[in-house]
Amino acid sequence: MEDPKIKEAREVMNILQEIATMLNTNLDRETLSLCVSLCENGVNPEALAAMIKELKRESAAQEVSISLEQFVSRF
Amino acid sequence: MDLFVDSRMTPSVISDEAHISDLITKKLMRENKSSTKALRFATLFNKLQAQTILKRKWAVLYFLMSVSEQSNDGDASKLATTVLFYDNNLHFIVMLINDLAIKLFDQTFSHRGLESISHETSKVTKTPNTFISNVNPTSIQETINEPVYMQEDEQLPPRVVLQKKVAETENTMYEISEALLLRDVVFVFQGIDGQYIKFDKTTGSYLVDSKIGVQRSTRELISRLSEMGCLYRKVHAFVNDSIDDISIGLVGQAFCSALQRELTEYYKLMAILESQITKETDPNLSTQSTPHSLSLKRMLVSINESAEKLRLMAVLVNGCARQKGGALVSYIYMHTNHGDPFRHEFVEHILEEVSKPFYEMLQSWIYEGELEDPFEEFFVGCDPTVEEEDLWQHKYFMRTDMQPSFISALLAKKIFSIGKSLNFIRYSCHDNDWVTAKGKGTKSVLKYGDVIALEHSIDATYTKTSKRLLDILFTKYKLMEHLTALKRYLLLGQGDFVQYLMDQLGSGLSKPANTLHRHNLTGTLEAAIRASNAQYDDQDILQRLDVRLANISAGDVGWDVFSLDYHVDSPINTIFTPPTMIQYTELFRFLWRLKRVEHDLSAAWRRQMTSARTLAQIPEIEKDINNSRLVCSEMIHFVYQLQYYLIFEVVGCSWDVLETDISKKSGDLDSLIEIHNRYLNDITTKGFLRTSDSQDYLPSVLKIIGFILQYKNILDELYNFVVKELMRREHSNIQASRKGKPVEDRRNKSLDKEAREAFLPIQRKLGEVASNFKGELVNLLTELEHHKDTDFRFLSVRLDFNEFYHNYAKKV
Numbered sequence: 001m002e003d004p005k006i007k008e009a010r011e012v013m014n015i016l017q018e019i020a021t022m023l024n025t026n027l028d029r030e031t032l033s034l035c036v037s038l039c040e041n042g043v044n045p046e047a048l049a050a051m052i053k054e055l056k057r058e059s060a061a062q063e064v065s066i067s068l069e070q071f072v073s074r075f
Numbered sequence: 076m077d078l079f080v081d082s083r084m085t086p087s088v089i090s091d092e093a094h095i096s097d098l099i100t101k102k103l104m105r106e107n108k109s110s111t112k113a114l115r116f117a118t119l120f121n122k123l124q125a126q127t128i129l130k131r132k133w134a135v136l137y138f139l140m141s142v143s144e145q146s147n148d149g150d151a152s153k154l155a156t157t158v159l160f161y162d163n164n165l166h167f168i169v170m171l172i173n174d175l176a177i178k179l180f181d182q183t184f185s186h187r188g189l190e191s192i193s194h195e196t197s198k199v200t201k202t203p204n205t206f207i208s209n210v211n212p213t214s215i216q217e218t219i220n221e222p223v224y225m226q227e228d229e230q231l232p233p234r235v236v237l238q239k240k241v242a243e244t245e246n247t248m249y250e251i252s253e254a255l256l257l258r259d260v261v262f263v264f265q266g267i268d269g270q271y272i273k274f275d276k277t278t279g280s281y282l283v284d285s286k287i288g289v290q291r292s293t294r295e296l297i298s299r300l301s302e303m304g305c306l307y308r309k310v311h312a313f314v315n316d317s318i319d320d321i322s323i324g325l326v327g328q329a330f331c332s333a334l335q336r337e338l339t340e341y342y343k344l345m346a347i348l349e350s351q352i353t354k355e356t357d358p359n360l361s362t363q364s365t366p367h368s369l370s371l372k373r374m375l376v377s378i379n380e381s382a383e384k385l386r387l388m389a390v391l392v393n394g395c396a397r398q399k400g401g402a403l404v405s406y407i408y409m410h411t412n413h414g415d416p417f418r419h420e421f422v423e424h425i426l427e428e429v430s431k432p433f434y435e436m437l438q439s440w441i442y443e444g445e446l447e448d449p450f451e452e453f454f455v456g457c458d459p460t461v462e463e464e465d466l467w468q469h470k471y472f473m474r475t476d477m478q479p480s481f482i483s484a485l486l487a488k489k490i491f492s493i494g495k496s497l498n499f500i501r502y503s504c505h506d507n508d509w510v511t512a513k514g515k516g517t518k519s520v521l522k523y524g525d526v527i528a529l530e531h532s533i534d535a536t537y538t539k540t541s542k543r544l545l546d547i548l549f550t551k552y553k554l555m556e557h558l559t560a561l562k563r564y565l566l567l568g569q570g571d572f573v574q575y576l577m578d579q580l581g582s583g584l585s586k587p588a589n590t591l592h593r594h595n596l597t598g599t600l601e602a603a604i605r606a607s608n609a610q611y612d613d614q615d616i617l618q619r620l621d622v623r624l625a626n627i628s629a630g631d632v633g634w635d636v637f638s639l640d641y642h643v644d645s646p647i648n649t650i651f652t653p654p655t656m657i658q659y660t661e662l663f664r665f666l667w668r669l670k671r672v673e674h675d676l677s678a679a680w681r682r683q684m685t686s687a688r689t690l691a692q693i694p695e696i697e698k699d700i701n702n703s704r705l706v707c708s709e710m711i712h713f714v715y716q717l718q719y720y721l722i723f724e725v726v727g728c729s730w731d732v733l734e735t736d737i738s739k740k741s742g743d744l745d746s747l748i749e750i751h752n753r754y755l756n757d758i759t760t761k762g763f764l765r766t767s768d769s770q771d772y773l774p775s776v777l778k779i780i781g782f783i784l785q786y787k788n789i790l791d792e793l794y795n796f797v798v799k800e801l802m803r804r805e806h807s808n809i810q811a812s813r814k815g816k817p818v819e820d821r822r823n824k825s826l827d828k829e830a831r832e833a834f835l836p837i838q839r840k841l842g843e844v845a846s847n848f849k850g851e852l853v854n855l856l857t858e859l860e861h862h863k864d865t866d867f868r869f870l871s872v873r874l875d876f877n878e879f880y881h882n883y884a885k886k887v
Contacts, residue, residue, distance in 0.1 A: 005128065012126045015119050016135065022103065022112055022119075023143030039134040049141030 400452025
């Protein structure tokens, strides 16, 4: 039998995951759980969101540069 | 990245989960038309609230919401780039966007106005939906996101879409610290490329290198700051280019120096900023930023005033290209009319400096009459090729495009006149001392600002100078005496002189013109002067009187070419210009002609009187003689009335007006010239010589005069005939008495056949000319009667005093 606390935590995570998908956050379960625990530990949620946004943009930019290379290489 | 987490940013919402859930619900409702998601969220939220494991539920929810907002944008940008590159048709996309933009623009500003936009956009946004419906349902799941975002993208204004696309290529990461950028910005302020901020030639502005990670907001801030750099470059380039360029003129150079001074102020500000930055970034001092340290935003505030100044300077520099002198002053003056007191004062300050050379020119012009204008910037110009004779009329001219707009046309005319008068006094009236004394005397320094004071001082100078000039003309150069002399001799005001001249010249002038000799005529003229009251006139004036013979053409008699002349020299020939003198000559010739007619008629009358007894010896012609006496007296009446009209009504009245106008002594030489010209024009117009409207009486008057002269000749013929006839009779009487025949009574003897034949044509001609005369006179009278000028109407009344011609016209 699982620890009821872990069970409760999983339930909470399920709910939060559903909300996250609903809101199009594009966060996987692992990232989400990390972020939630950060929030629980008193990190400013707004700042955290800004950081996530920044990280996402960077990865997007990388993708762009890769696709640009592919595009150029066709000629 | 650390900065984000460490930052003391506080969430912009209250830490209340219910409130946040509300926000999320609203957001979901906004994004999805159906409420299923919102409902689902409500149940999830309820479940979450039941849980106790989370202590900061609001924080988690808030985080999710924030990320959600972001995720939309991120996906959109991702999509846009993917579309761009995978579609392999970059051009097409760009064209599509352009097309849309143009279409939207056209629609927006077409007559249909804004309402059409909503139609247009809905049409456009519909396409993706229809596209989806045709696609295999399984693929919808994959593509569903994309068209939705596309739709969202296109709903934005096209400019924003484009901007968005451009923004993708920018690195907006936070990598460069503000201190470094600040240092760069100070460089940019001085028109120098910084390490990160470089001048972009295509856009003509300073931009942060797109590869360097700088936040979007910071980029914007820098682009606002770097406007200063562009403006500075422009102003600085202008000053640099122009300062050595002579062709921009003195005012242009003053403008440059004013700009230079402003730039020095600007440099001071730069130095202060720079020292502050160095102090803050100095590693020896604390690197910790204090609340008072310089930031980009702080910088933007602190340079605000200088930016405004630079902007104004750039505007002035832009507009003043290829303008110089007064035009430049006008242009800058135009900018002082600004509601903003700061701008107004600044431009005024610049204008004060710029207008300095202009006012210096103005001063030397109105106080010394000198034109110190090597670059043709002043609104008065001088033509050095014009002789001194024409100094007043043609030497100086106005350049209206150089006339500053704060100087009214009237004031400019006064200024123009002052300088001209000074030069006239100096060069034409040779009164250098007065001008020099005046130049050295008290004078108020003129400068930009008080236009009323300027007007005042110019008015005073104008009155003083004009008065002085008129004084010189009237005392030293005896203008009034000349005017009187012209009236007396050329307009036949001096009766005894004219009478004597007519008596002496009358017979001589009937001869062909080429037999006249000038020296004989001048001799007669001198005799006439000596014999009349004219001898008491000023010698200087009498010496100016001369005889002039117009160009002789074949068939001319002395009457046609003779006229009196009056010599005028500098400076009074400014008033008595050659055209004016021609007018005087024309008037003289007309009056002289009338005088001649009068002279002839009085000769005829004398003959009639003296030969009345002789004529009575032939009773057959007595009726004709009597008739001719009546016609003669009609003619005399006409000529006397006409002369009276011309001498008293026309010349006399105009003279009176002239005298009163001159005695006012207001205005300058120009107004004096105008008064005199008006006087002459009045005389010529009323004296039939120039027509004021379509009616021209001169031919009619000349015809009448011609008839009178003809009549007089015929009368002479008649007398000659009578004398001859009487002589013949005397002769036959003597012969008869020799032969012892009884002497016949000469008195009642009728004309024999031969004499009758000689008499008839004379009789016929007399009748003809008399009726011609009457006919023409009646014509003239009817025309005069309906003239709008009362003087002409009065003349007609005087000529037809007892309605004699009126009745005559009725009979005919």
